[in-house]
Amino acid sequence: MKNFVTLIQQIESQSSSKKRIDALVEFFEKSEPADRLWCIALFTGKRPKRAVKNALLKSWCAELAQLDDWLFEESYHVVGDLAETMALLVPFDGAGGLKSKLNEQIKALLPMKNFNEEEQKEQVLAVWKNSNHFERFVFNKLLTGGWRIGVAKKNLIKALAIFSGQDETAVAHRLMGNWDPSTTTYHELMESDMDENLARPYPFYLAYSLENDLKPEMNLKDWQFEWKWDGIRGQIVKRGGECFVWTRGEELVSEKYPELMELGAHLEDGTVLDGEIVVHDGASVLPFQLLQTRISRKTLPKKLLAQAPVKFIAYDQLEANGEDIRALTLEERRRQLIRTTKKCSSKELLLSESIELKTWQDYEDLRLRSRAFRAEGFMLKRKTSPYEDGRKKGNWWKWKLDPLSIDAVLIYAMRGHGRRANLFTDYTFAVWQGEELVPFAKAYSGLTDAEFKEVDSFVKKNTVDKFGPVRSVKPELVFELAFEGIAHSSRHKSGIALRFPRMARWRKDKTAQEANSLEDLRTLLQLYEQQPSRTMSPKSHLIQLVQVVKADENIDAAELKIIQDYAKKHDLSIEDALNDELPQMEKGDGLKSWYHLLYTCLADGEICPSESASLMEIGVNMGLDVSALRKVIELSHQNGTVPLTDEELNAVLD
Amino acid sequence: MSLIEFKEEGLFCPRANVYIDPWKPVAKAIITHAHADHSRYGMKNYLAHPWSIPVMKHRLGQDINTQALDFHQSISMNGVKIMLHPAGHIPGSAQVSLEYKGEKWVVSGDYKLENDGISTPFEPVPCTHFVTESTFGLPVFDWPEEEVLEEQMHRWRASLVESQKVGVVYAYALGKAQRVMKTMANTGARIFTHAAVERTNECLEHNIELPDRTEFNSDLKKEELQGNIIIATPGSMGARWTKKIGPHETASVSGWMRMRGTRRRSNVDMGFVMSDHADWKGLNTAVKMTGAEKVFVTHGYTEVYSKWINSQGINAEVVKTAFGDEKEEQNEEQKELK
Ligand SMILES: [Zn+2]
Ligand SMILES: [Zn+2]
Numbered sequence: 001m002k003n004f005v006t007l008i009q010q011i012e013s014q015s016s017s018k019k020r021i022d023a024l025v026e027f028f029e030k031s032e033p034a035d036r037l038w039c040i041a042l043f044t045g046k047r048p049k050r051a052v053k054n055a056l057l058k059s060w061c062a063e064l065a066q067l068d069d070w071l072f073e074e075s076y077h078v079v080g081d082l083a084e085t086m087a088l089l090v091p092f093d094g095a096g097g098l099k100s101k102l103n104e105q106i107k108a109l110l111p112m113k114n115f116n117e118e119e120q121k122e123q124v125l126a127v128w129k130n131s132n133h134f135e136r137f138v139f140n141k142l143l144t145g146g147w148r149i150g151v152a153k154k155n156l157i158k159a160l161a162i163f164s165g166q167d168e169t170a171v172a173h174r175l176m177g178n179w180d181p182s183t184t185t186y187h188e189l190m191e192s193d194m195d196e197n198l199a200r201p202y203p204f205y206l207a208y209s210l211e212n213d214l215k216p217e218m219n220l221k222d223w224q225f226e227w228k229w230d231g232i233r234g235q236i237v238k239r240g241g242e243c244f245v246w247t248r249g250e251e252l253v254s255e256k257y258p259e260l261m262e263l264g265a266h267l268e269d270g271t272v273l274d275g276e277i278v279v280h281d282g283a284s285v286l287p288f289q290l291l292q293t294r295i296s297r298k299t300l301p302k303k304l305l306a307q308a309p310v311k312f313i314a315y316d317q318l319e320a321n322g323e324d325i326r327a328l329t330l331e332e333r334r335r336q337l338i339r340t341t342k343k344c345s346s347k348e349l350l351l352s353e354s355i356e357l358k359t360w361q362d363y364e365d366l367r368l369r370s371r372a373f374r375a376e377g378f379m380l381k382r383k384t385s386p387y388e389d390g391r392k393k394g395n396w397w398k399w400k401l402d403p404l405s406i407d408a409v410l411i412y413a414m415r416g417h418g419r420r421a422n423l424f425t426d427y428t429f430a431v432w433q434g435e436e437l438v439p440f441a442k443a444y445s446g447l448t449d450a451e452f453k454e455v456d457s458f459v460k461k462n463t464v465d466k467f468g469p470v471r472s473v474k475p476e477l478v479f480e481l482a483f484e485g486i487a488h489s490s491r492h493k494s495g496i497a498l499r500f501p502r503m504a505r506w507r508k509d510k511t512a513q514e515a516n517s518l519e520d521l522r523t524l525l526q527l528y529e530q531q532p533s534r535t536m537s538p539k540s541h542l543i544q545l546v547q548v549v550k551a552d553e554n555i556d557a558a559e560l561k562i563i564q565d566y567a568k569k570h571d572l573s574i575e576d577a578l579n580d581e582l583p584q585m586e587k588g589d590g591l592k593s594w595y596h597l598l599y600t601c602l603a604d605g606e607i608c609p610s611e612s613a614s615l616m617e618i619g620v621n622m623g624l625d626v627s628a629l630r631k632v633i634e635l636s637h638q639n640g641t642v643p644l645t646d647e648e649l650n651a652v653l654d
Numbered sequence: 655m656s657l658i659e660f661k662e663e664g665l666f667c668p669r670a671n672v673y674i675d676p677w678k679p680v681a682k683a684i685i686t687h688a689h690a691d692h693s694r695y696g697m698k699n700y701l702a703h704p705w706s707i708p709v710m711k712h713r714l715g716q717d718i719n720t721q722a723l724d725f726h727q728s729i730s731m732n733g734v735k736i737m738l739h740p741a742g743h744i745p746g747s748a749q750v751s752l753e754y755k756g757e758k759w760v761v762s763g764d765y766k767l768e769n770d771g772i773s774t775p776f777e778p779v780p781c782t783h784f785v786t787e788s789t790f791g792l793p794v795f796d797w798p799e800e801e802v803l804e805e806q807m808h809r810w811r812a813s814l815v816e817s818q819k820v821g822v823v824y825a826y827a828l829g830k831a832q833r834v835m836k837t838m839a840n841t842g843a844r845i846f847t848h849a850a851v852e853r854t855n856e857c858l859e860h861n862i863e864l865p866d867r868t869e870f871n872s873d874l875k876k877e878e879l880q881g882n883i884i885i886a887t888p889g890s891m892g893a894r895w896t897k898k899i900g901p902h903e904t905a906s907v908s909g910w911m912r913m914r915g916t917r918r919r920s921n922v923d924m925g926f927v928m929s930d931h932a933d934w935k936g937l938n939t940a941v942k943m944t945g946a947e948k949v950f951v952t953h954g955y956t957e958v959y960s961k962w963i964n965s966q967g968i969n970a971e972v973v974k975t976a977f978g979d980e981k982e983e984q985n986e987e988q989k990e991l992k
Pocket of ligand 1: 692
């Protein structure tokens with residue numbers, strides 16, 4: 001582990017990526033193959049399964065440090081990282097607690113999940129007491145499974161290319177896919193014949209945003225324009241009679257999209273397509289919201305498949321007849337792609353249209369109407385370009401729609417979280433309705449640290465009133481809020497809900513009086529409201545959302561929020577939806593399942609106090625009993641990932 | 655009438671009619687130390703430790719009315735006995751004690767318990783009421799021993815010599831910079847100080863001895879700088895001169911460097927955990943040593959720290975002012991957080 005701890009230390013302390021790459025190369029040179037493999041795995045997001053419950057780790061740490069739970073939680077809140085908090089709080093400074101090799105350390109951790117609590121505690125404490133703060137931090141990172149120590153993938157690839165003597169494209173290709181470090185070897189991953197892995201996708205080529213001053217130099221004839229669809233970028237790989245569907249996040253999602261597997265059955269062997277997974281009713285692309293209902297679902301009820309059918313819009317072909325054709329020009333590849341789509345009899349495969357207009361102005365006019373087609377703008381691709389890997393400038397550009405924006409006045413502020421726990425960084429904004437300011441959106445991101453500091457000190461000096469953690473402030477500061485979508489909402493006082501609002505800039509040049517009005521927002525709403533799906537009422541959509549969530553053990557807080565937001569947006573009550581549409585389910589049971597859900601979220605995730613507070617909020621909004629909810633949360637802290645039994649829940653509800 | 659009141663202008667002793675580190679202009683102010691968040695412009699009269707006065711005059715103007723009071727000497731104001739005691743925070747930093755009819759308040763200003771070798775070391779002052787800071791009032795803040803820090807700085811300097819680079823250390827001009835100068839001088843490095851640091855050095859040198867150094871200027875040859883140290887204020891991070899000194903490494907010196915997130919975001923090559931404020935253990939030790947029956951918490955993690963002190967059986971509360979508990983501006987370490 002010594003080499004690995006040193007590597008992490010170097011990566012953490014080096015501000016230049018060249019030095020980080022050097023450190024990685026040095027590590028690869030010094031380490032045995034199994035350590036190299038685990039290092040690659042950790043830096044590409046393949047971490048070992050969690051062996052010990054976080055709740056237990058927390059309690060052992062608090063015990064060692066002789067701290068009450070609340071003080072542990074406060075510390076965690078400020079540090080913002082559980083592994084680091086525990087590394088800092090354990091009051092020992094020793095040596096020799098870690099195994100000498102990274103792979104040995106991981107192998108020692110793997111069986112721990114079958115140990116009983118006492119045995120686990122003994123092992124963890126032995127390491128904690130016999131290591132220094134940084135070693136403990138790395139160990140805790142392995143232990144909690146939350147490995148978020150970053151090396152840009154680009155840099156990892158560069159380092160591996162230098163170390164292994166292969167070119168970067170080949171390395172990038174080798175790292176693709178869902179290889180498992182506990183069953184693969186370094187040799188298999190990095191040195192074996194590439195054909196052995198049938199499922200392996202190609203690295204995706206990603207684009208930067210078009211720089212406007214480039215336009216005059218670009219000859220329209222050299223460029224292919226396509227819609228930039230708002231879906232999930234994916235690859236369909238057909239080899240050896242099998243079909244694999246990959247997302248850009250290198251997740252193998254074949255089972256989630258049976259439509260695309262069916263599509264694959266109609267493709268010839270040795271074909272790889274790059275494209276966009278979208279929900280599509282046969283006539284047009286449907287809102288991204290619907291696709292969200294398909295993401296991370298294990299079960300696929302027929303109803304869901306009928307309500308959110310997916311198709312694949314093919315942008316490009318990367319392999320034909322088993323040959324890697326990425327080096328061909330786009331024009332040549334496109335001819336191949338057209339042949340492939342014509343030959344394929346599946347209705348689920350669509351060809352990305354090449355949009356041919358005469359002038360930049362024509363394109364600009366159409367781009368501004370992208371939202372009507374459910375596209376986000378255009379992709380521009382040089383016709384002579386090969387298919388590159390990673391994010392590169394020059395041959396591909398995305399020319400996205402500008403987000404919608406509005407100038408709003410800051411009226412409430414709350415403290416942030418993690419490194420911002422001491423600052424007021426969570427804001428509520430309002431627009432004018434006559435003489436009154438009506439709140440309509442919350443935003444937490446988009447300012448620089450220095451700006452957040454400045455707003456924070458404004459908040460502290462200009463607090464008008466306090467309601468719990470919320471401050472109301474003198475309405476003086478104006479911010480331009482950018483957002484991706486706007487919809488009607490009868491839950492909000494303003495009657496309006498925004499999608500992904502964030503602070504685009506601080507309008508120091510404007511006074512509060514100059515901010516926009518509710519009337520302006522309503523105009524935007526009329527222009528751009530995202531129509532609910534034509535194939536489903538919001539209510540049945542909600543019910544279906546609830547059903548899928550209930551069938552899934554792996555939901556997280558973010559997903560719960562999506563449902564909550566959806567319900568809010570359409571002014572629906574989740575509880576009503578359950579009661580109306582599922583008469584067989586008693587009211588009590590409906591609510592009970594929500595307790596179970598919240599419990600699972602809390603018990604499973606690396607959930608920090610502010611997240612659990614927002615879950616509490618969700619629960620209360622759902623009409624759950626606050627004290628029962630508190631007890632459930634306590635239970636989740638005690639039990640960790642052990643499921644909540646019905647007896648336990650009944651006891652709580654009594 | 656309480657001996658001390660928390661008013662909009664700051665901490666006030668009505669009987670003596672004097673404020674301590676006030677935020678707004680008042681007639682009489684006792685200043686614990688010359689940091690900007692304690693020593694402000696606009697007071698008719700300033701009372702402070704003699705070492706603080708040159709720095710205050712440099713910062714607030716030569717024409718301010720000052721009166722010096724040495725440690726352990728007392729003056730009386732309308733029967734209130736007032737004394738200064740070393741706070742160990744920076745050179746000249748003092749705790750103020752105010753005593754009247756068996757009630758004794760100590761306003762500690764900023765303090766730390768470690769002996770940094772340039773500030774008069776902290777002395778605990780038994781009292782009935784103790785006003786403490788809480789900049790680092792969380793158990794995650796635990797400072798390394800002085801020797802460990804020295805060792806780290808030695809190693810860093812050695813690596814600079816080896817790679818023929820300049821070391822640029824960003825440190826607050828008053829207190830931290832002099833501490834770094836002293837430790838770095840022990841490594842054998844030549845010390846170059848940036849103007850803001852050097853002006854403060856000149857003020858302090860009336861009273862304390864500082865290591866040899868040269869004021870940085872852009873005519874210095876790269877060869878002269880290589881393997882040596884430039885000390886500058888955090889505000890000059892990324893300034894134009896840093897692009898002209900050739901290959902260099904940067905370092906930050908602050909208690910916040912204890913946290914990985916702030917260390918990484920500070921965008922320096924090296925983070926030394928060196929603070930002029932007490933760490934968690936230091937705060938706890940100080941509070942216990944005063945034997946105070948009532949503790950007031952200000953400056954930092956006030957809510958958490960007062961809750962903790964209460965749980966230890968000592969009555970504590972957050973300092974409330976007319977503006978609420980957060981009127982105070984950020985202190986120098988909080989500013990470093992950016
Ligand atoms: Zn200070
Ligand atoms: Zn201060």
